[in-house]
Amino acid sequence: MTTARRGNPAGDTVLLGVAGLAGLLLIIELMPRLGLVDERFLPPASRIMAALAEEAASGAFWTALSDTLVAWALGLAIAVAAGVLAGLVIGSVPALRALTASTVEFLRPIPSVALIPLAVLLYGTDLGSTLLLVCYAAFWQVLVQVLYGVADVDPVAFETARSFRFSAWARIRHVLWPTALPYVFTGVRLAASVALVLAITAELVIGSPGLGKEIAVAQASEAVPTMYALIVVTGVLGVLINLLARTGERRLLAWHQSVRGEVSA
Amino acid sequence: MLEVKGLRKVYQSGSREVEALRDLTFTVENGDLVCLVGPSGCGKTTLLRCLAGLLAPTAGDVRVDGKAVDGPPEGMAVVFQEYGRSLFPWMNVRDNVELPLKQKKVPKRRRQELIEQSLDAVGLTGSAAAYPWQLSGGMQQRVAIARAVAYEPRTLLMDEPFAAVDAQTRADLEDLVRELWKRLGVTILFVTHDIDESVYLGQRVVMLSSSPTVVQDELLIDLPADRDQLTTRADPRFIALRTRVYEQIQAAKKNAER
Ligand SMILES: Nc1ncnc2c1ncn2[C@@H]1O[C@H](COP(=O)(O)OP(=O)(O)O)[C@@H](O)[C@H]1O
Ligand SMILES: [Mg+2]
Numbered sequence: 149m150t151t152a153r154r155g156n157p158a159g160d161t162v163l164l165g166v167a168g169l170a171g172l173l174l175i176i177e178l179m180p181r182l183g184l185v186d187e188r189f190l191p192p193a194s195r196i197m198a199a200l201a202e203e204a205a206s207g208a209f210w211t212a213l214s215d216t217l218v219a220w221a222l223g224l225a226i227a228v229a230a231g232v233l234a235g236l237v238i239g240s241v242p243a244l245r246a247l248t249a250s251t252v253e254f255l256r257p258i259p260s261v262a263l264i265p266l267a268v269l270l271y272g273t274d275l276g277s278t279l280l281l282v283c284y285a286a287f288w289q290v291l292v293q294v295l296y297g298v299a300d301v302d303p304v305a306f307e308t309a310r311s312f313r314f315s316a317w318a319r320i321r322h323v324l325w326p327t328a329l330p331y332v333f334t335g336v337r338l339a340a341s342v343a344l345v346l347a348i349t350a351e352l353v354i355g356s357p358g359l360g361k362e363i364a365v366a367q368a369s370e371a372v373p374t375m376y377a378l379i380v381v382t383g384v385l386g387v388l389i390n391l392l393a394r395t396g397e398r399r400l401l402a403w404h405q406s407v408r409g410e411v412s413a
Numbered sequence: 414m415l416e417v418k419g420l421r422k423v424y425q426s427g428s429r430e431v432e433a434l435r436d437l438t439f440t441v442e443n444g445d446l447v448c449l450v451g452p453s454g455c456g457k458t459t460l461l462r463c464l465a466g467l468l469a470p471t472a473g474d475v476r477v478d479g480k481a482v483d484g485p486p487e488g489m490a491v492v493f494q495e496y497g498r499s500l501f502p503w504m505n506v507r508d509n510v511e512l513p514l515k516q517k518k519v520p521k522r523r524r525q526e527l528i529e530q531s532l533d534a535v536g537l538t539g540s541a542a543a544y545p546w547q548l549s550g551g552m553q554q555r556v557a558i559a560r561a562v563a564y565e566p567r568t569l570l571m572d573e574p575f576a577a578v579d580a581q582t583r584a585d586l587e588d589l590v591r592e593l594w595k596r597l598g599v600t601i602l603f604v605t606h607d608i609d610e611s612v613y614l615g616q617r618v619v620m621l622s623s624s625p626t627v628v629q630d631e632l633l634i635d636l637p638a639d640r641d642q643l644t645t646r647a648d649p650r651f652i653a654l655r656t657r658v659y660e661q662i663q664a665a666k667k668n669a670e671r
Binding site: 307310311314315322329 | 517
């Protein structure tokens with residue numbers, strides 16, 4: 149057994165991870181049961197699980213989940229499209245870049261949640277409110293990365309394209325875009341996580357439809373295990389989104405990783 | 414034909430001015446292979462970028478085939494010194510060679526022919542599917558040459574293309590350039606800091622002084638057209654010519670120091 153484990157470090161890590169998770173569940177199970185924490189604030193893991201199963205059987209849960217996912221996906225898509233477009237345009241026109249630099253530096257650090265009153269003013273408790281916050285937060289993540297990407301274009305590669313008389317469009321399509329692509333992926337990955345945080349926040353605070361609203365409702369009606377169950381769901385969503393983004397990145401950028409490998413070697 | 418008349422280039426970076434080229438005048442006739450030799454930092458790359466329409470001169474006149482250069486001219490290809498950065502790492506060898514042809518709107522059938530012929534000519538027939546970063550430095554520079562050759566340029570500019578490859582590869586690539594030049598009848602301006610290389614390759618050698626840069630001298634290389642790494646380099650005429658070039662470059666240095 150020991151030798152088998154040594155021969156398989158990846159399996160080892162997974163095993164340790166599972167053990168850690170099981171340990172955490174055990175602690176959450178025991179703490180309220182032993183009276184170390186008040187059960188009203190932290191119910192035992194088994195009751196959270198039971199609540200989770202109950203939620204999974206209800207239609208309202210799935211509607212809320214799909215509302216959150218729609219807001220997340222739609223907001224992310226809009227932010228990525230706008231961020232990439234703006235990044236490519238701003239990045240490839242030096243004058244525009246200088247013109248927008250200070251504006252970007254001013255707007256970017258504004259926490260999206262500061263826009264909640266504005267969102268409510270504009271869209272009330274509709275999907276629009278969530279979208280506004282998600283788009284705002286995700287947009288900057290993408291824009292900043294695309295700007296880095298465009299700045300990373302190799303002048304020699306660019307002059308090569310110019311010397312072969314590539315059109316402006318061909319230079320963007322064949323030089324700028326492939327160079328910026330790894331950065332775009334980083335931006336999308338970061339934006340995807342931020343978008344989820346903002347989607348849940350908006351639903352929680354504004355009461356627009358989705359998991360966040362359900363969490364608030366569960367808390368208000370003192371259904372604490374359900375509240376925890378929903379929190380677990382948002383956590384799982386976060387993990388899945390990150391996993392998806394990383395896998396996509398690795399698949400599509402094989403050449404880039406190889407180039408990087410070459411440099412470090 | 415390349416015509417350079419009174420070319421001057423001053424780089425302006427902030428308040429600092431760098432006079433890269435002071436006053437250059439020379440011509441390269443159609444079908445000629447001219448080597449431009451000069452010490453590092455004397456402005457060879459600057460001159461080439463002016464000829465390639467990538468950089469606007471401060472003063473003077475640059476013409477390609479009689480037309481004033483105001484952007485990358487038609488029918489010209491450039492082989493850069495930094496081959497690794499000049500090839501697109503996200504494309505394999507074949508796509509790298511093909512892309513400029515697509516931009517030139519060469520029909521697909523003809524593109525396939527040109528890619529095959531040019532890769533054949535540089536000895537990379539089997540590497541079409543490889544990515545540039547999977548190849549050695551010498552092979553990468555071959556790809557860059559194949560890309561330029563496939564483009565069927567009337568004029569080929571080469572900027573110290575072999576400065577970063579090993580001696581054996583370099584000798585092979587020099588012979589490749591001569592062979593391609595003889596076969597294709599293109600006009601080649603070959604930039605190098607290596608005196609021997611300039612004499613071995615060129616029909617004519619233009620010597621640049623060190624900064625402030627002017628044309629120091631021109632020399633006709635009256636060696637036989639068929640050149641060979643061993644016999645040509647041992648030829649007394651070759652040695653006499655390389656000595657001439659060497660002396661001129663030394664003289665230019667002394668002038669600059671005075
Ligand atoms: N973009 C630039 N800005 C300012 N100075 C430059 C620039 N490019 C080259 N120079 C300067 O011009 C001179 C000639 O450079 P270059 O043409 O690269 O020489 P070479 O190719 O002969 O080595 C050098 O002193 C270099 O520092
Ligand atoms: Mg140079």
